[in-house]
Amino acid sequence: MSHSNSPTAKSLGEHRIINIIQSRLSQMPLMPIPFGDDVSAVNLSENHVAVLKTDMLVGKTDVPTEMSLFQAARKAVVMNVSDFASKGVQPAAALIALGLPTSFAQKDIEEIGDGLNAGAQEYGAYIIGGDTGETSDLIVSVSLFGTTQKRTLMLRSGARVGDILAVTGVFGKSSAGLRLLLDKTCSIDASSRKTLLESVLMPRARLKEGLALSDSGQVSASIDSSDGLTWSLHELGRLSKVGFTLDVVPFGNEVKQFAEQNGLDASELALYGGEEYELVLTVKPGGWDSAVAAVESVGGQLLPIGRAIKERKILLTVDGDIRPVEARGWEHFKSHV
Amino acid sequence: MSHSNSPTAKSLGEHRIINIIQSRLSQMPLMPIPFGDDVSAVNLSENHVAVLKTDMLVGKTDVPTEMSLFQAARKAVVMNVSDFASKGVQPAAALIALGLPTSFAQKDIEEIGDGLNAGAQEYGAYIIGGDTGETSDLIVSVSLFGTTQKRTLMLRSGARVGDILAVTGVFGKSSAGLRLLLDKTCSIDASSRKTLLESVLMPRARLKEGLALSDSGQVSASIDSSDGLTWSLHELGRLSKVGFTLDVVPFGNEVKQFAEQNGLDASELALYGGEEYELVLTVKPGGWDSAVAAVESVGGQLLPIGRAIKERKILLTVDGDIRPVEARGWEHFKSHV
Numbered sequence: 215m216s217h218s219n220s221p222t223a224k225s226l227g228e229h230r231i232i233n234i235i236q237s238r239l240s241q242m243p244l245m246p247i248p249f250g251d252d253v254s255a256v257n258l259s260e261n262h263v264a265v266l267k268t269d270m271l272v273g274k275t276d277v278p279t280e281m282s283l284f285q286a287a288r289k290a291v292v293m294n295v296s297d298f299a300s301k302g303v304q305p306a307a308a309l310i311a312l313g314l315p316t317s318f319a320q321k322d323i324e325e326i327g328d329g330l331n332a333g334a335q336e337y338g339a340y341i342i343g344g345d346t347g348e349t350s351d352l353i354v355s356v357s358l359f360g361t362t363q364k365r366t367l368m369l370r371s372g373a374r375v376g377d378i379l380a381v382t383g384v385f386g387k388s389s390a391g392l393r394l395l396l397d398k399t400c401s402i403d404a405s406s407r408k409t410l411l412e413s414v415l416m417p418r419a420r421l422k423e424g425l426a427l428s429d430s431g432q433v434s435a436s437i438d439s440s441d442g443l444t445w446s447l448h449e450l451g452r453l454s455k456v457g458f459t460l461d462v463v464p465f466g467n468e469v470k471q472f473a474e475q476n477g478l479d480a481s482e483l484a485l486y487g488g489e490e491y492e493l494v495l496t497v498k499p500g501g502w503d504s505a506v507a508a509v510e511s512v513g514g515q516l517l518p519i520g521r522a523i524k525e526r527k528i529l530l531t532v533d534g535d536i537r538p539v540e541a542r543g544w545e546h547f548k549s550h551v
Numbered sequence: 552m553s554h555s556n557s558p559t560a561k562s563l564g565e566h567r568i569i570n571i572i573q574s575r576l577s578q579m580p581l582m583p584i585p586f587g588d589d590v591s592a593v594n595l596s597e598n599h600v601a602v603l604k605t606d607m608l609v610g611k612t613d614v615p616t617e618m619s620l621f622q623a624a625r626k627a628v629v630m631n632v633s634d635f636a637s638k639g640v641q642p643a644a645a646l647i648a649l650g651l652p653t654s655f656a657q658k659d660i661e662e663i664g665d666g667l668n669a670g671a672q673e674y675g676a677y678i679i680g681g682d683t684g685e686t687s688d689l690i691v692s693v694s695l696f697g698t699t700q701k702r703t704l705m706l707r708s709g710a711r712v713g714d715i716l717a718v719t720g721v722f723g724k725s726s727a728g729l730r731l732l733l734d735k736t737c738s739i740d741a742s743s744r745k746t747l748l749e750s751v752l753m754p755r756a757r758l759k760e761g762l763a764l765s766d767s768g769q770v771s772a773s774i775d776s777s778d779g780l781t782w783s784l785h786e787l788g789r790l791s792k793v794g795f796t797l798d799v800v801p802f803g804n805e806v807k808q809f810a811e812q813n814g815l816d817a818s819e820l821a822l823y824g825g826e827e828y829e830l831v832l833t834v835k836p837g838g839w840d841s842a843v844a845a846v847e848s849v850g851g852q853l854l855p856i857g858r859a860i861k862e863r864k865i866l867l868t869v870d871g872d873i874r875p876v877e878a879r880g881w882e883h884f885k886s887h888v
Contacts, residue, residue: 220656220657220658220659221656221657222653222654222655222656222657223651223652223653223654223655223656223660223685224653224654226657226660228683228684231649231651231660231683232681232683234657234660234661234664235647235649235660235663235664235667235681235683236664237664238661238664238665238667238668239664239667239668239677239678240668240671240672240677241677242644242677242679245679249679249680253680254644254646254679254680255679256643256644256679256696258595258698264601264696264698266644266646266679266680266694266696267646267680268646268647268648268680268681268682268692268694269648269682270648270649270650270682270683270684270690270692271684272650272684272685272686274685274686274687275684275685276684306593307579307591307593307603309591309603309604309605309694310572310605311605311606311607311648311692311694312568312572312607313607313609313688313690314560314568314884315560316559316560316561316884317559317560317561318559318560319557319558319559319560320557320558320559320563320571321557322557323560323563323568323571323572324571324575326572327571327572327573327574327575327576328575330572330575330576331575331576331577334577335577340576340577340578340579341576342579342582342586342591342592342593342603343586343590343591343603343604343605344569344572344605345605345606345607345692346565346568346569346572346607346883347565347607347608347609347612347613347883348560348609348611348612348883348884349609349611349686349687349688349690350611350686350687350688351650351686351687351688353607353650353686353690353692355605355607355648355682355690355692357603357605357646357648357694359593359601359603359696361595361601546683546684546685547651547653547685
C-alpha cells in the first residue's frame, strides 16, 4: 500500500485526509449543511432536516490506559452528542459499529454495552442497532441521528463582525487531566485531581446549553471544541469569514493550580488542549442578555471571552499587549501527547 | 482485558456478542423495526420512518489480498445498500468512519474516496460526512440513511405458512470466487473465472429489485443474504415463526462447473457461502405473478425455490428424499475460510 513518491497518512494528517476524500465525492444537491461543519444533514421537507454524525473512537489513540471500557464506550457516544449540542439538535437514536479484539472477555463486552447505553441515556437518546467485527484495536464508531427545524440549526458560518464570542465553560481541564495520567511526576491535591481526571474519563456534552441557545435565537455561529479552543476559533473564523479578539483565556482554578505546581502555562493548556466538550459560539450584540438567561435557565453558564473582528486572525490581548494565536490543535495521525 | 473465567469474543462469536450488547441497552419506545432485522428505524410521523444501518468492513477479515482499495471501499457501501434493498428502502445519504494505518499513501486514500463515491452513486446515494482516525487495520464503517413509508417496509417477520419462498438470483458464486482467490490449485475457464471473481470483488446490491418488490405490495418477508443462504433462511424462519421446504438449491452454471472441476459440492457452496447479496423473500400465494412482473420490469429475476411451512425447520427435498439443512453461516470472530 505504500507508494514511494506519495505522502503517507501520517504526514498528511487528519484534516488533509478528510479534504482528499471529500475531493473525490459527488456532492449532494441542496445540502442543508455544507461539508466541514460539526454534523451533516439531509432535507426531510422544506423546513425540517435529518441530522447525522459519525465519530469513531480508537482504543490505541483515544483511550488512556486508566480509562475503563465503560468510560471509553460512554465517551464514544458523548463525543457525538457534543457535535449535536453545538448545532442545537436533540439526538434521538444511535447506531454502533463495534470492532473488538478476539481476546476481549464477555465481561468486557458487557461493560461496553453498559457504557454505550449510559452515554445515550444521559442525553435522552437510544441505541437502536449496530454491527460488530474482529479488529486489532478497540473501535467504537458511533452514528447519531436526530431531526430539527432547519432555521434553528446553529452553523459554524454565521458569525458577524461585532458579535460577542462566548464559551459554555472553562478550558484546560482535559489537557491537565491527560498530563496527570501520562506523567506520574505531575502533582496536585486530591480534590483538583479528581476534577481534572473526571474531565478526561467522564466528559459531559453541553446538550442542554446547546438546545437552550438554539431556542433563544440569539446565536450567530457555534462549534464544539473537541480539537481544542484555538482550533475551534480558527474554524469558526474561517467558515464565518471573520477573526476574533480574545480579552481573556478561559481556564479554571484547577488548571491554574495545576500549571503553577508543575511549571506549565495555564493559557497554553486552555488554548491548545483537545478532547474538550465546551461550546464555542458567537452571540448577536443585542441578544447577549437573553442568551445568558437561556443558558442559566438550564443550569449552565455563558462566559464572554472576546469579539468577532474584521481582520482574519485570532488575537489575544494580554496585559495590554496584542499577540496572534497560532492555529494548532489536536490532529489524528499527526499529534502525539 | 482478559478474565480467566469469562468466554472471549472469539469463543462467543458475532451473534452472541450482539445479543450481549443488546441485553445491556434501554429499548426505544415504539421502535418501528425491532432489534435483529436488517436495518433500524425511527418514527418521523405516523406513516413515515427514518431508516438507518451501520455495517463495518475490516481489512484483515473482509478484504482478500486481490481486492483493491477502490473495491474494498465500494463494497463497504454496497453491503449496507443491500440491507436497504432487502427492506425496499432507497438510501439517500451515507456517512463514513474511516480507520487508516499511518502507512497508507495519498494515492491509497484517493482510491478509497473513489470507491466510496462509486458505491454510493451506483445506488443513487451521496456521501455527506464522516470521520477518520489512525487504526492498525483498514476500517470502513458506513452508516446509511433513508426515509420511507412505514407500510412499505419488508420486514423479516411477515412470512406465513404457504407463502412462496423466492430469491433474486443464484447462490454460490461468492464462495466459489473466494476459493479461487485463496486456493491457487482451483481451476476453471477464464470466462467463468471472471464471473466468480467479480461476485467477490464487485458485488451488486439488489436495490432496484427490492424497491420494485416493495412497490408490488406482494412480499410478506424479506432478508439479505450477506451471511449465506442457509443463515438467511433460518433467520427469516425464526422471526416469522415458520419453517421452509426447499425444492431446489439455486446455484448458477459457473458454480456447478467450478464444483465439478474441483471436487466440491455445488449445493454446499450455494447453501453455506457468505458475502452474497441476493434477496431472500416470501411472496403471498396470490401475488406471485405480480411480484415476478414487478422484478422483471426493472430487469431482474425472481426464482421460486420453496414454500413456508408450519414445522420450524429448513427441509431440503433432493431426489424425493427430505433432509434438514443445518443452521450455519459466516460469522465474524468464529468463521475462518
